[in-house]
Amino acid sequence: MIIGFVQTKGGTGKSTLAVNTAFSESMNRQFPSIALVELDPQGTLKSWWEERDDMGLDPGKVSFHHISSTQKEVFQQGIKSISDFNELMIMDIPGESTGKLHTRFACAFCDLVIIPMRMSTNDESAFMSNLYPIIKEIIRAVPEKKGQFHVLPVFTHPLLNSRHCFDYFEDILPPQISCLPAVFPARTVYENFNRKGFNLNEYAKLVESNKKYTHQVTKAIEDIEKISQTIISIGKECDDSK
Ligand SMILES: Nc1ncnc2c1ncn2[C@@H]1O[C@H](COP(=O)(O)OP(=O)(O)O)[C@@H](O)[C@H]1O
Ligand SMILES: [Mg+2]
Numbered sequence: 536m537i538i539g540f541v542q543t544k545g546g547t548g549k550s551t552l553a554v555n556t557a558f559s560e561s562m563n564r565q566f567p568s569i570a571l572v573e574l575d576p577q578g579t580l581k582s583w584w585e586e587r588d589d590m591g592l593d594p595g596k597v598s599f600h601h602i603s604s605t606q607k608e609v610f611q612q613g614i615k616s617i618s619d620f621n622e623l624m625i626m627d628i629p630g631e632s633t634g635k636l637h638t639r640f641a642c643a644f645c646d647l648v649i650i651p652m653r654m655s656t657n658d659e660s661a662f663m664s665n666l667y668p669i670i671k672e673i674i675r676a677v678p679e680k681k682g683q684f685h686v687l688p689v690f691t692h693p694l695l696n697s698r699h700c701f702d703y704f705e706d707i708l709p710p711q712i713s714c715l716p717a718v719f720p721a722r723t724v725y726e727n728f729n730r731k732g733f734n735l736n737e738y739a740k741l742v743e744s745n746k747k748y749t750h751q752v753t754k755a756i757e758d759i760e761k762i763s764q765t766i767i768s769i770g771k772e773c774d775d776s777k
Contacts, residue, residue, distance in 0.1 A: 536566070536623050536770045539645040541638065543630025543665035544658060547651040548689045548719055550579050552762070553627040557597050558734040561763035566623035569597045572614070574641055575629040576603040586732030610637055614644055630665060638666075643673045643680065647770050650712070651689040651719065654703055667709065674711055683773055684712045687762065689719040693754070717765040720758055724751040735759060 538556075540549040550573075556562055557571040573580040584599040598621070602613040618624050628641045642648050650666065652658050674681050686708060688700040697718050704714035724738070727748070733741065735756050742748035 536647070536767075536774075537618055537626070537645045538624070538647050538649065538766060538770070539626040539628045539641055540649050540651060541626075541628040541630070541642055541666065542651055543638070544661045545629070547653065547658070549629070549651055550575075550583075550627050551725060552649070552651060552687070552689075552719060552759075553625050554580065554583070555735050555759045556763045556766065557623075557625045558595070558736060559759050559763040560736075561760050561767060562623060562625075563596055565767055566621075567596065568621045569623045569625065570600055570617050570621035571597055572600045572602060572617055572624060572626045574602050574610075574614075574626060574637065576605070577629075578603065580627060583732055590732055592732065592737060605634065605637070607636065607640075611640055614641065618644070635669060639669050639673060642669065643677065646683065646773055647766060648684045649715065649766065650684065650686045652686050652704075653690050654688060654700060659707060663709075667712075670711065681711055682713075685715040685769065686712060687715045687717065687719055690721040691718045693720040693722065695720075715762075715765055715769070717762045718758075719762060720754075722751060722755045722758070724748070724755045 540553050542549050553571060557569050562569060571580070578601055581601045587594070600617050602610060604610050604613065626641055626645065628638060630638055650662070652662060670684055686704050688704060691700055700718055701714050701716060708714065735752060739749065739752045739756065742752060
């Protein structure tokens with residue numbers, strides 16, 4: 536299965552979601568090998584991965600790949616060859632820094648495209664003017680791709696009723712895009728550890744003795760497992776309909 540987290544707008548949780556779903560228990564139970572792929576030339580995840588390496592943290596089934604080439608053939612060949620060797624591939628797909636052609640190729644290559652989006656008119660209009668035209672082009676060229684594009688509501692208030700988010704997005708999204716039946720709530724825990732090379736499970740071990748942090752990280756792990764399970768089941772539906 537090939538999954539992409541894509542947004543032309545920065546700071547919507549793409550990289551955080553890519554990393555933590557790759558290390559989630561649900562994904563690791565389901566797939567023998569997992570490739571985490573960063574397509575951003577800035578290399579945020581690359582630095583994160585290098586910190587892990589320096590600390591000697593166990594990557595388990597997850598391998599990391601950074602494709603930074605802006606040359607079309609190198610970029611496309613890189614993506615194809617990684618997907619040949621891994622049962623699950625999770626891509627962090629940026630917008631501006633790679634250019635439209637690269638974003639379009641990466642999205643078209645995915646079985647499932649997840650678009651993290653806040654409930655804000657700002658994010659909606661950015662989506663409609665930047666990412667949506669790319670998605671429309673893909674669907675026009677390959678109509679079977681319809682049904683593979685899903686918005687994931689992000690940074691929602693932890694106490695907000697998810698039903699409210701789904702209704703909101705179903706209302707404003709164009710018909711080719713649906714809302715994933717899961718949310719990525721705002722959690723302060725991400726501010727505490729994200730940059731240091733740990734994944735959520737490793738961070739949970741680190742703060743075991745602190746009740747408050749343990750409560751927060753447990754909630755965050757639950758969010759990620761729910762998102763991963765939802766992705767797996769939607770991915771299966773897409774597979775069955777092929
Ligand atoms: N669920 C969350 N709740 C609160 N902050 C988050 C959450 N997910 C990510 N963040 C923070 O938001 C910022 C942007 O996240 P990041 O994953 O780097 O976004 P992107 O890759 O889309 O630019 C980071 O500082 C990250 O720690
Ligand atoms: Mg990022």
